[in-house]
Amino acid sequence: MMDNYDWLFQRRAIGSKTAPNLLVLHPLERSDGTAEGKPRESAFAWYRQLAEGQWGILFVECTTCSDDPAERGHSPDGFLMTESNLPEFKRLVREIKAISPETVLMIQLSTGLPGNDRVGNENFMRLPAPAISRAQANMIKGSILAAEAGFDGMDFKLCHGHLTFQLLCEANKRQDEWGGKTLRQKARFTIEVVHGIREELALRKTGDFIVGARISEPSLANLRDIIEVLDKDLRLDFISVSHYPDVFNAEAISILTQAVKMMDPQAAVIQAAFTSYLANQGNPVEKMRQALQSRLAPDFVGFGRQAIADPLTPVKIRKGLYEEINWCKRCNSCFRLKHCKHYGEENELKN
Ligand SMILES: Cc1cc2nc3c(=O)[nH]c(=O)nc-3n(C[C@H](O)[C@H](O)[C@H](O)COP(=O)(O)O)c2cc1C
Ligand code: SF4
Numbered sequence: 001m002m003d004n005y006d007w008l009f010q011r012r013a014i015g016s017k018t019a020p021n022l023l024v025l026h027p028l029e030r031s032d033g034t035a036e037g038k039p040r041e042s043a044f045a046w047y048r049q050l051a052e053g054q055w056g057i058l059f060v061e062c063t064t065c066s067d068d069p070a071e072r073g074h075s076p077d078g079f080l081m082t083e084s085n086l087p088e089f090k091r092l093v094r095e096i097k098a099i100s101p102e103t104v105l106m107i108q109l110s111t112g113l114p115g116n117d118r119v120g121n122e123n124f125m126r127l128p129a130p131a132i133s134r135a136q137a138n139m140i141k142g143s144i145l146a147a148e149a150g151f152d153g154m155d156f157k158l159c160h161g162h163l164t165f166q167l168l169c170e171a172n173k174r175q176d177e178w179g180g181k182t183l184r185q186k187a188r189f190t191i192e193v194v195h196g197i198r199e200e201l202a203l204r205k206t207g208d209f210i211v212g213a214r215i216s217e218p219s220l221a222n223l224r225d226i227i228e229v230l231d232k233d234l235r236l237d238f239i240s241v242s243h244y245p246d247v248f249n250a251e252a253i254s255i256l257t258q259a260v261k262m263m264d265p266q267a268a269v270i271q272a273a274f275t276s277y278l279a280n281q282g283n284p285v286e287k288m289r290q291a292l293q294s295r296l297a298p299d300f301v302g303f304g305r306q307a308i309a310d311p312l313t314p315v316k317i318r319k320g321l322y323e324e325i326n327w328c329k330r331c332n333s334c335f336r337l338k339h340c341k342h343y344g345e346e347n348e349l350k351n
Pocket of ligand 2: 305308327331332334335339340343
């Protein structure tokens with residue numbers, strides 16, 4: 001294939017950092033933590049393998065900000081961002097950066113409280129107000145710990161049915177201080193967390209920590225208000241666009257991303273679900289080029305399953321080893337497995 005891929009391997013700013021290319025490895029929960037929420041040795045090995053891919057931005061998986069292991073919700077073996085787990089997170093950062101020093105390394109942080117699906121919404125509606133206040137304090141504390149661990153930034157999980165998503169969405173009919181008629185009232189949790197993080201960072205003189213968020217609106221209804229709050233009010237460094245409930249819905253995510261770009265945000269915009277977007281038909285890399293060169297192009301293209309099928313995808317493209325890329329077959333077995341069903345451990349770079 002005649003292409004030097006310079007259009008993909010250009011450097012681009014995200015907050016105070018610069019990514020070495022436009023390829024993003026999105027958060028991928030693997031439930032590979034200890035009972036205390038520390039990454040297991042196998043998790044360290046997995047992230048070292050991902051780092052070998054030299055992604056422009058790498059998001060470490062959804063990590064719960066809480067000292068209570070029970071709050072990990074749907075991922076009972078997930079990571080916990082706590083003071084006592086800080087040495088392991090420092091090690092994770094050290095190991096990833098030793099392999100891929102230019103990659104912008106972030107971590108997705110969540111409240112972990114109930115949220116997913118209809119039952120999640122019922123749980124959310126029953127949640128006592130003080131529990132939400134506690135989750136808010138935990139989010140600020142967890143974000144500061146992530147900065148202390150050495151991450152370049154955090155991805156505030158406002159998506160996929162988590163508590164923070166429930167707060168923002170139309171199904172939030174709470175009558176207490178966490179509800180409200182307007183989106184800005186419902187966004188109180190998010191607004192206060194971002195201000196709280198920035199105040200703490202300023203006290204510690206660590207102003208270059210990136211703060212962004214992942215959203216997943218099912219429709220355009222709330223989108224304009226959410227972008228107003230996240231971009232115009234809070235001046236977040238990036239907005240990562242996903243979809244809920246179908247996180248793999250590439251077309252919907254593409255439309256939502258274009259709608260966000262139409263609002264001309266200052267924040268860098270990351271479009272998700274490129275595994276599906278690319279795999280439907282045609283040349284995957286050509287489709288990526290079309291997306292990145294379209295009028296309402298995202299700033300970065302994000303991958304989930306393709307990174308599991310082949311963590312080395314970016315470095316293989318860069319080296320022209322296009323034929324060696326293991327393209328994801330979208331069988332979705334990796335929700336249960338800790339590796340790809342089809343390609344397993346075969347992700348060695350041959351040249
Ligand atoms: C195994 C697995 C784990 C995931 N874990 C997370 C997660 O921790 N946080 C998150 O926001 N999205 C998560 N996702 C969604 C991905 O980040 C991504 O948005 C989704 O896979 C769509 O992209 P793709 O079409 O490139 O796979 C996960 C997806 C998979 C397949
Ligand atoms: S298990 Fe299936 S969906 Fe997951 S990465 Fe492998 S081919 Fe893709």
